[in-house]
Amino acid sequence: MARVRPAIEAGRKPLAWAENLLMRPVLDSPGCHTDFWMPHDTAPTSGSILSVSQLHKLYGETLAVDGVSFSVEPHEILGLLGPNGAGKTTTINMILGVLQPTSGSIVIDGCDLALRRRQALSRTNFAAVYAPLPGNLTVAQNLRVFGMLYAVPALSRRIESVLAEFDLVRFRNTKCGVLSSGEQTRVALAKAMLNQPRLLLLDEPTASLDPAIAREIRATIREFAARTQVGVLWTSHNMIEVAEVCHRVLFLSRGRILLEGDPRALPSQLGHKTLEDLFVTVAREPLTVRHAEEDA
Numbered sequence: 001m002a003r004v005r006p007a008i009e010a011g012r013k014p015l016a017w018a019e020n021l022l023m024r025p026v027l028d029s030p031g032c033h034t035d036f037w038m039p040h041d042t043a044p045t046s047g048s049i050l051s052v053s054q055l056h057k058l059y060g061e062t063l064a065v066d067g068v069s070f071s072v073e074p075h076e077i078l079g080l081l082g083p084n085g086a087g088k089t090t091t092i093n094m095i096l097g098v099l100q101p102t103s104g105s106i107v108i109d110g111c112d113l114a115l116r117r118r119q120a121l122s123r124t125n126f127a128a129v130y131a132p133l134p135g136n137l138t139v140a141q142n143l144r145v146f147g148m149l150y151a152v153p154a155l156s157r158r159i160e161s162v163l164a165e166f167d168l169v170r171f172r173n174t175k176c177g178v179l180s181s182g183e184q185t186r187v188a189l190a191k192a193m194l195n196q197p198r199l200l201l202l203d204e205p206t207a208s209l210d211p212a213i214a215r216e217i218r219a220t221i222r223e224f225a226a227r228t229q230v231g232v233l234w235t236s237h238n239m240i241e242v243a244e245v246c247h248r249v250l251f252l253s254r255g256r257i258l259l260e261g262d263p264r265a266l267p268s269q270l271g272h273k274t275l276e277d278l279f280v281t282v283a284r285e286p287l288t289v290r291h292a293e294e295d296a
């Protein structure tokens, strides 16, 4: 069932992007960074894979994330949707521990990120096109370095497994920097699966993939979610893909969650033909979405 949350109309001043924050320790939280790469903690816990509560992020005068609360359950692929600047990447960077929230809590597989950072992050991994792996290392070297950082057991076998899974065997000795963007994305996804994370964060994972490879990647992630206890947070601007891959979606608009529901059912529930039509409405006129729901 669709859930509509109140829209906001707060004006914000545009700010330039700061440098890419991924793959770095928390910049505004001294003392935490040594915990970022720590051995994989395998103790399973019950309940949600991710619980985010009243998360806020203020960049100067820009309120990028404004009281966001949601959870991701085991086996679930949750789509985080929203127009450019909605706050998706900021939310993901806070969950990854590379950005310090202004306020709010993040609990990963039962571990509060603020209190048990090492354990929380050992259960997490991510891939994003804007966070490429070091280009001067080969595919195999990259996987080995990251596998060691995550203390992946039986690492050589695990590397062979992800090389095969992401069709990278022939690139094993190729430097990542010379791979095509689609090939680099596959390496990033292979790296993201290395430690068999409980929480997988994928920020526009198929953005640079050709349609055939993108379809394979979607199937791989769906199968991984069905087979393991993983919870996946997936952002994408491709609404056809979202409807295919995500079990549930959240629409973020101006830092707030405006809508939540099944991507296949939401459009008709709110008087739209397709998820893309609904997306355009939410992006342009958040308040009209609320009216459609109230009229229903």
Ligand SMILES: Nc1ncnc2c1ncn2[C@@H]1O[C@H](COP(=O)(O)OP(=O)(O)OP(=O)(O)O)[C@@H](O)[C@H]1O
Pocket: 014, 015, 016, 017, 018, 019, 059, 062, 064, 082, 083, 084, 085, 086, 087, 088, 089, 090, 091
């Ligand atoms: N490091 C930063 N410093 C200042 N402002 C930032 C910073 N990072 C993001 N912002 C601002 O915060 C807002 C949210 O940005 P964010 O990157 O989270 O959006 P997004 O939903 O991921 O957008 P897109 O779909 O374009 O990737 C934007 O207004 C952006 O300009």
Ligand SMILES: [Mg+2]
Pocket: 088, 089, 090
């Ligand atoms: Mg983004």
